[in-house]
Amino acid sequence: MNWTGLRGLVGVLVLTMLGSVAGCSSSRHSPTMAITESRSLRQAPPADLNLRSMIIPRGTAGRHVEFPMRPAYITIHSTQNKGATADNHGQALLNGRLRASSSHNRTGYLTWHFTVDDQEVVQSLPVNIQGEHADHDGPGNRMSIGIEICEFHDPARQAAAIARAARLAGWLRKRYGIPLSRVVPHYHWPQHHFEGHQKNCPAILLENGEPGEKWREFLRLVARS
Numbered sequence: 001m002n003w004t005g006l007r008g009l010v011g012v013l014v015l016t017m018l019g020s021v022a023g024c025s026s027s028r029h030s031p032t033m034a035i036t037e038s039r040s041l042r043q044a045p046p047a048d049l050n051l052r053s054m055i056i057p058r059g060t061a062g063r064h065v066e067f068p069m070r071p072a073y074i075t076i077h078s079t080q081n082k083g084a085t086a087d088n089h090g091q092a093l094l095n096g097r098l099r100a101s102s103s104h105n106r107t108g109y110l111t112w113h114f115t116v117d118d119q120e121v122v123q124s125l126p127v128n129i130q131g132e133h134a135d136h137d138g139p140g141n142r143m144s145i146g147i148e149i150c151e152f153h154d155p156a157r158q159a160a161a162i163a164r165a166a167r168l169a170g171w172l173r174k175r176y177g178i179p180l181s182r183v184v185p186h187y188h189w190p191q192h193h194f195e196g197h198q199k200n201c202p203a204i205l206l207e208n209g210e211p212g213e214k215w216r217e218f219l220r221l222v223a224r225s
Contacts, residue, residue, distance in 0.1 A: 043175055049168055050120040054090040061096030062109035067130040073144035073182045074169050075134050075189065076218070077112070078202035082151050086115040089148060090122035104136040112146030114168060118160035121168055127176075133186075140189030145172055151204055158204065166218055170225025183222055185211055 045051045056063045079089065092098050098110040112133035113125045125131050127145055134140025149165045152158045169183050186201035187210065200209040205218050 045121075046167065046171055049164065049171070051168075052090075052120055052122050054087075054094055054122050054124055055126065056094055056111070056124055062093065062098075062107050062111035062132065063125070063129070065107045067106070067142070069128055069130045069142065071127055071143065071145045071172075071176050072178065073140070073184055074172055074178055075140055075144040075146050075184055075186055076149065076165065076169065076202050076205065077133060077146060077186045078149045078204045079115075079151050080201075080203055082153055084150060086117040086120055086122040086150055089115040089150070090124055093124040100132065102136065105132050106137060106141075107132055112148050114145070115148045115150065116161055116165040116168060117150040118152065118157040118164065121164065127172075135189040135191055138189060138191075140186075144184075145176075149202055149204065162204070162218065163221060166221035167225045169222045173222070180219060180223055183219060185215060187211060 058066070081089075093109075093111060093115075096109060100108055100110050109132060111125055111131040113123060113127055113131055115122045115124065125146075130141050131146045132141060133146035133148075134144060147165055147168060150161050152161065172178065173180065173183060185205065187198050187206060189198075191197040191199070198209075200206055205214045206212065207214055
C-alpha cells in the first residue's frame, strides 16, 4: 500500500468507527478527464467472491480528479491495519477519510480498486480508472488494478482473506487478459520520487521485505483460480 506518512494506516478502524480525519496533504490537481464507465463489470464475478460494490461517487473524495486506465497489471497490497475489515476500508474510501500526505499524490487521496477480507470483496473504484495505491504517477498506478488484503491476528481468517484475494486476482486476470507474470506485489513498483525505494508490501506475503516462497505460493493460488 502507498501509505506515505500514514505508517501502515493503523488508524483506519478508528477513522471508520469514530469519523476522525486522516492527515491532509496538498497537491496540484488536473481537470477531471471524461471517462466512460460501465455500471458493473461485464462478466459476473464468481459467487464465492461475495463481491459488494461500494463505489466512490464520481466527483467526490478520491474521484474528484480521474485518469482513465486500461489495466495491464494487478498489484497486491496488504493493509497493515490488523483487524479492520473490507467494509471498514471501503467506508473510509467512500467518505474521503484517507487523505494523502505526499505532495506527489495526484488526487490528494489514497484510493484502490478492491479490498478483500475473509468474508467478502468490496469494490471502491471502477477498473477503468486509475487508483492512487502504488507509485504516484508511475506505471503501478497508471496500469494496475489495486487489491488490498486485510490483515488479521487469527491465522484462519488471514488464510481465508489471502485465498479470496487470489480468487479475485485469478478472475480479474482472465477477464482482462493479464498474464500471471503481471500479478505483482506492491514491492514490484519502485518509488521513483523517493530514490527508488521498494515498499515491504504486501507484508503478509513477503519475506525479509522481498518476494519469496510465500509470494510464489500466492501466485500458485492465483494460477489455480
